[in-house]
Every structure is written in C-alpha cells, then in structure tokens.
Amino acid sequence: xxxxxxxxxxxxxxxxxxxxxxxxxxxxxxxxxxxxxxxxxxxxxxxxxxxxxxxxxxxxxxxxxxxxxxxxxxxxxxxxxxxxxxxxxxxxxxxxxxxxxxxxxxxxxxxxxxxxxxxxxxxxxxxxxxxxxxxxxxxxxxxxxxxxxxxxxxxxxxxxxxxxxxxxxxxxxxxxxxxxxxxxxxxxxxxxxxxxxxxxxxxxxxxxxxxxxx
Numbered sequence: 184x185x186x187x188x189x190x191x192x193x194x195x196x197x198x199x200x201x202x203x204x205x206x207x208x209x210x211x212x213x214x215x216x217x218x219x220x221x222x223x224x225x226x227x228x229x230x231x232x233x234x235x236x237x238x239x240x241x242x243x244x245x246x247x248x249x250x251x252x253x254x255x256x257x258x259x260x261x262x263x264x265x266x267x268x269x270x271x272x273x274x275x276x277x278x279x280x281x282x283x284x285x286x287x288x289x290x291x292x293x294x295x296x297x298x299x300x301x302x303x304x305x306x307x308x309x310x311x312x313x314x315x316x317x318x319x320x321x322x323x324x325x326x327x328x329x330x331x332x333x334x335x336x337x338x339x340x341x342x343x344x345x346x347x348x349x350x351x352x353x354x355x356x357x358x359x360x361x362x363x364x365x366x367x368x369x370x371x372x373x374x375x376x377x378x379x380x381x382x383x384x385x386x387x388x389x390x391x392x393x394x395x396x397x
Contacts (some may be wrong), residue, residue: 186290189250189271190312192223193292197360197392199224199274200367200385202253207233209373214241216378218249220385226274226362228254229261235268242269252292259285266291274342276317278302283309290342294340298322300330303337308313313338313359322342324356331357347387354395361368363388 184192194197200217202210203226216223227237234253241251252272253265262273262285272292275282279295286293288308295306296317306314315373316330319341327341341353342362350361367388374382 184247186292186312189292192250192312193272194338194359196221196223197354197396198222198367198385198388199252199342199360199362200228201342201362201364202231202237202368203228203254203364204231204282205237205368205373205396207237208366208379209376210237211240211244212376212378213368213373213381214245214249216381218245220382221389222367223248224250224252224272226252226254226272229265230255235264238265238268238270242271244319246347256282259284260284273316276315278306280309283311286310296342300334303330303334303339307337315340315342315362316358317363318343318359319353320349320357324349324352326340327353327356347384347391350388350391351395354392360392361388 200222218263220391227234250271253270253359254263254274256273256275259281264284274294282294285317292312294315295304295311305312308357337360341358345361346366367384
C-alpha cells in the first residue's frame, strides 16, 4: 500500500488509537480488540518499554489490515529506529524538522505536534502530511475553528484530551480525525482482560467521528 492510500485509510475512519505504556505481553490482544472495534490505525509511543518490538510484532500479526505508527518521536535517531521496526507513520508531540525530513525521505507519513498557526504552516512547508493539534483538549473546538478558517488546506488531527464527549465537536470544527489514548484503552480493561469493552469503545469513537461529519 502506498503512502497516499495509507493517508486515505487514516482519514477514512478518523481514529488513531494511541498505545502508551501498554504491557508488551498484552499488546496484540489490545490491538485485536481495537481492530474489532473498527479502528484501523495504531500508534505505539516510544516511551513504552519494548515499543520497537511491539511495532514489528503488530505489523507481522496484522499485515495490511491496519496501519502501525510510532509516537512520541522527537529526534532523527528515534525516527530511524521506528521506521526500521516497521512504522508506517511517525507522530511527535512537538515540531522537529529532522523528524519530518527522515519520514518524508523514507516515504513515511509525518504527523508533527503543533499548537500555533505559525507551527502549522512551518510543519506543512517542511513536508508534514498531517499536523497534530496538541494538546487539543486545552485549545478547544473554538480554537480549531479559528485556525482552520485561514489554514483550510492543512489537515489537522486533534490529539490530547479527546474523549467521547468532544470527538464529534472536534470533527465538526474541522479536524480530519482524532488520536485517542486512555479513553479508548483504559488500564482497568487491560488489567482484567476485558477486551470486548475496548472494542465497544472503538466502535463508539468511530460513530462519534461519523456523527461529526454528518
């Protein structure tokens, strides 16, 4: 699958599941539950123990059924390690020229973290495919609407403080999608292996994105 089709897949569903500090021995069960819930893009953050192995194992187990990315990437070295592990998209909490360039050089989707209009424009000029408004929950939907008015050519994903109560509102405000962490994968469900509840949450987030687009 080429980069353009991968971008279309991310935008089609509009939900990226963020796996942060998930136990390695449970990650495939968690990903299966997320996938069963209709979410087709998984981000493993690099401050998770064993992140590289997780990315490799998820890709090996699920193939082209879903996209696997690496998150919390803040330098060129991490970006290269993530790509070597099999990451198909790279996310950062902040804006890093070298990370974007490594991603674009390897034909990998680059999604840097931004907050201000200046950062959004710079990221776009440097080759970012999508920019990540972070923390979106603090910025709010009114902020999203205001920046989208002049910057409607820049795809923006809302990440940080996103849950079922505000997903549809961020989509209505102009976000192409949302990144969801603990609101999709609560630790209590993982600890007690209640994976069906994670699938239900996945379905709920997908429906909220549809609602926001309606």
